[in-house]
Amino acid sequence: MPPAEGGPLRGSSAVTVVGGGVLGLTCALELARAGHRVQVLSADPVQDTTSAVAAALWFPYRAAPVDAVLRWGAASLAVFTELSADPSSGVVLRPGTVVHRTPEPDLWWAAGIPGLRPATADELPPGAPAGTRCTLPVVEMGRYLPWLLAACSAAGVDVAAARVTRLVDLPGDVVVVAAGLASGVLLGDDTCVPVQGQVVRLADPGLEDWLLDEDNPAGLTYVVPRGTDVIVGGTAVEGANGAEPDPRVEAAVLERACALVPALRDAPVLSRAVGLRPGRPTVRLDRTVVDGRPVVACYGHGGAGVTLSWGCAADVAALVSSP
Incomplete structure (x- = not known):
């Protein structure tokens, strides 16, 4: 719940959050709910962030450490x-x-997923030898990000447009850096690299189920229906930083997806996009001191920013509130 009316809670801090994507906004909301006075500085409007491109099926893709x-x-x-x-x-x-193409797939991600079971033959896409069935959240970012922004506003969070280049210039008792790829630059961390992902959005022909095929020999493939549209991907090109969709890549992505889900073959293309995931060997979530002020880092989530957002935001709030 948002903080009670009547001013900040005892022990609250003025916190500046750098980053207006899903992680920055979720951290800001949790901090406000913990009684802190929070301002978010975002280089881009929420609809132009990397978060807006995400297919946003809950799944811990390209994120570590496991525990x-x-x-x-x-x-x-x-x-x-x-x-x-x-x-x-x-x-x-x-x-x-989730399609499996090895005899003993590593289901490390599956702990605590309710209703997990092996897929039956009639539930598998063409050519898939095995799979795991489960029910997971699909987050339609076109609605969720405005919802999150509105929740921040209702909790008293101030969201402003600003491109931050130096932490020392920022106001606040504590700074939270949750700005995706830009976080590494701000904190002098050269282990953060772009992982380029290209997607295409199709009209939904009436699909009910999502599909994830990480081990497809032709390349990463996922199909995520959202009622009126379907997000189809994808790619994960480490080190690539181009932001324009490549028609040849799109054709290959669609061919892989249509081979697995033939109902997509005549679906009209609604839009296309490229996002640069913030790749890192491990997620960085820690508290340090920079220029004499506490700084909490929260970045490097790879393809799992949405998936990890609320858990990471809770840890960020705990670190900000710690003595």
């Missing part, structure tokens, strides 16, 4: 499951299939 990712993911899964009862949030629980 922390499982904990953050479980916390976020619980919140998204609760939010699915609110149509305005854009969160829907959908069944789907």
Whole structure:
């Protein structure tokens, strides 16, 4: 719940959050709910952030370390499951299939997922040898990000447009850096690299189930229906920083997806996009001191920013509130 009216709580801090994507806004909301006075500085409008490009199926893709990712993911899964009862949030629980192409797949991500079971033959896409069925949150970012922004506003968070180049210039008792790829630059961390992802948005031909095929020999493939549209991907090109869709890549992505989900073959293209995931060997979530002031870092989530957002935001709030 938002802080009670009547001013900040005892022990509250003035916190500046750098980053207006899903992680920055979720951290800001949790900090405001903990009684802090929060300002978010975002280089881009929320609809132009990398978060807006995400297919946003709950799944801890390209994120480490495992123990922390499982904990953050479980916390976020619980919140998204609760939010699915609110149509305005854009969160829907959908069944789907994770395709397996090895005899003993590593289901490290599956701890605590309710209803997990092997896929039956008639639930597998053409050519897939095996799979796991489960129901997971799908977060429609076109609705969820405005919902999150509105929740921040209702909690008293001030969101302003600003491109931050130096932390020393920022106001506040504490700074939270949750700005995706820009975080590494601000904190002098050269381990943060772009992981380019290209997607295409199709009209939904009436699909009910999502599909994830990480081990497809032709390349990463996912199909995430959202009721009126379907997000189809994808790519994960480490080090690539181009932001324009490549028609040849799109053709290959669509061919892979249509081979697995033939119903997509005649679906009209609604839009296309490229996002640069903030890749890092591990998620960085820690508290340090920069120029004499506490700085909490929260970045490097790879392809799992949405998936880990609520769990990481809870840890950020705990670090900001710690003595």
